């Protein structure tokens with residue numbers, strides 16, 4: 324296999340995740356010590372310099388987000404780790420939590436010190452119940468060793484809704500309410516959990532923090548693509564020889580992911596399409612495989628880096644059928660709070676189903692395209708805004724597959 328660059332997975336397979344001394348022996352919690360000796364503003368400035376952008380999907384600058392919460396005046400602030408990982412085909416956060424829970428805890432503790440928070444939550448995907456004890460054991464060990472000071476961390480399990488990965492729906496869920504997104508602004512760093520300044524970051528984002536603090540923001544910013552530096556963990560699924568995970572610098576191309584790391588398409592078949600970033604990712608054709616996986620480069624081709632899920636399809640796959648199933652997923656997962664998503668996901672699924680069964684007309688195809696474009700600008704949250712991406716990208720790049728099914 325091609326060579327990886329491991330930052331967040333640096334300790335993978337090297338330590339016993341339930342043994343804090345293993346983590347300490349590999350310089351664990353040194354970054355937290357270093358961070359605590361720095362002024363909060365300088366610490367945040369270094370994280371900003373690293374230009375670490377959120378690995379949960381939206382790609383927001385982490386240091387920038389921290390600075391908003393740091394500047395907010397409040398008697399209580401919170402740090403939340405988004406470990407909902409509900410994106411089908413993604414398991415990168417599980418890899419980190421399962422194999423190196425202390426890197427996450429250290430990252431959260433550094434954030435807590437930086438913004439002045441004393442309470443943290445790990446919002447864990449409901450389907451990961453086996454991780455509750457791992458995380459609780461690691462939190463207890465870190466606390467007993469005195470690394471957490473006054474900062475306490477609680478593990479909260481989600482109930483399995485995809486929308487609860489959206490940060491404000493997640494906050495509602497922690498507050499004991501139905502998991503539905505809030506209107507924004509205000510954003511969580513200003514008004515989050517129980518109305519207090521709150522940082523929500525992804526597991527992989529937090530796992531980068533100890534290394535950034537240890538080696539410096541400048542070092543991190545020099546890795547990979549300058550506009551989205553560092554590494555990214557990808558999980559490969561579908562028609563690919565190596566159905567596994569990789570951590571690679573962000574200037575790696577999609578082509579390299581599939582052929583160098585993934586080992587190409589099995590059984591001598593040809594590549595047809597790849598969907599990157601999870602269910603709401605665009606489908607990418609052969610012509611665009613030279614695109615780097617960095618956030619901005621992907622945005623330019625109408626795609627996303629997203630969660631890092633990579634679904635490869637070979638030439639035998641029926642794209643229209645695959646997208647119909649995805650449309651069914653979004654209809655099911657729409658929380659129903661806003662009309663464009665509630666109605667849009669249902670109508671999209673209905674139209675996709677009609678086309679897939681061979682009863683659709685070119686007018687239906689046009690309507691589907693228009694509906695998708697309206698949803699992407701009118702839905703309340705990222706679920707409805709991104710749900711049309713598989714439809715729109717396949718109508719654009721795999722138009723012949725749709726035309727072959729028209730009446």
Ligand SMILES: Cc1cc2nc3c(=O)[nH]c(=O)nc-3n(C[C@H](O)[C@H](O)[C@H](O)COP(=O)(O)O)c2cc1C
Pocket residue numbers: 376377378379380381382383405406407408409410485486487488489490491523524525526528529704705706
């Ligand atoms: C429908 C939906 C699901 C999401 N699921 C997740 C998730 O499972 N994990 C995650 O970290 N971010 C998820 N996000 C993104 C979060 O809203 C938020 O941007 C992220 O947690 C911020 O952390 P980061 O800046 O470290 O990426 C989701 C967003 C949407 C709209």
